[in-house]
Amino acid sequence: MKSRAVKLSHSDYVEESVALLKNILIDNSYPEKIINRFLFHTAIVNNNNQRPTAQQLPNITNTPLEPNRVTEDQNGQLVSYFSLPYIDNLTYKLANVFRQHNNIKIANKQVKALSKLYSRTKTPLQIMENWNVVYRLQCRDCDLSYIGQTSRNLKGRITSHKSDCRRGVLSCALSEHVNNLDHRIDWDGAEILDRADSFCKRTFLEMVHINSQVNTMNKRSDTQSLSVIYGYILDLYSGKYGSLRQVATQGSQ
Ligand SMILES: [Zn+2]
Missing domain, CATH: 3.40.1440 (GIY-YIG endonuclease)
Structure with a gap:
């Protein structure tokens, strides 16, 4: 999503596009901390597929993300649970990124259920x-x-x-x-x-x-x-x- 926004933008408007993407994600109920982490923690590939310069990179916030729950597994290792709002085609990709880390578990949560937005069609x-x-x-x-x-x-x-x-x-x-x-x-x-x-x-x-x-x-x-x-x-x-x-x-x- 981010690389698409970057690829479709002129190099002068990359930051603006990423900021717009951030606003869209905020409108879709993603917590700002997670957006900052996922949106600004990865390098931007520009139109010419060159590594971006330091000036092109937006500020990365280093605010630690609080897990929803922390438990201890059978080996005494701490496992942190995070829940992400479910967005089709996006959330599972984010969850896949963390699948390789045994101490991080990602769960989906339904933020805006359709049934809550619309009344029953047949009352x-x-x-x-x-x-x-x-x-x-x-x-x-x-x-x-x-x-x-x-x-x-x-x-x-x-x-x-x-x-x-x-x-x-x-x-x-x-x-x-x-x-x-x-x-x-x-x-x-x-x-x-x-x-x-x-x-x-x-x-x-x-x-x-x-x-x-x-x-x-x-x-x-x-x-x-x-x-x-x-x-x-x-x-x-x-x-x-x-x-x-x-x-x-x-x-x-
Ligand atoms: Zn009866």
Whole structure:
């Protein structure tokens, strides 16, 4: 990076380019001490590939860099740990420089995680605004989940579920689970499993998902319309009866 800045600059502007590079590294959260050490501790090769003169070399700061941690290895030798902000294509090269020294260890640290700079692309609110979906709700107190489908938006359907739970309606498997076991549902963690505009397609997809779940609080009657053949084929592909090869071998015996 440094030699590139030097090579691309006219000899009169080398110092200015290196100073600019230093500012860029500071903007990228590199500690100034490390920048000074790595940027100014190595000789600058100028445009003509000649060694630079003393006047061309910037001042080298001799401030010692403080390690993040110092420990003793099994031979009683002190090992210093330094953490460098991770910058793609740069940090590992710096770490490689120190790999040959057994008493210096370099670790990467994430300074600006993307997730901290940007908000989640899909907020729970956006999920709640979906219509014509097959959804899953997870119990917070056990590993059972509920699968349902709705033509309304998910938020409206969940409001109905909450109302059923509050009123102790026992015709729905979800409300029955909540009321009989005094368990709580993770309403905000609602997950969309499938989408379909037609009621028939959604009902079929709902049954397929209930059938594929091991831990579901849905009632057996929720899947009774699923053709026995479909159920068997789905189970076959989910590995319930072993691998397809095993099933085929058993079938031919
Ligand atoms: Zn539960």
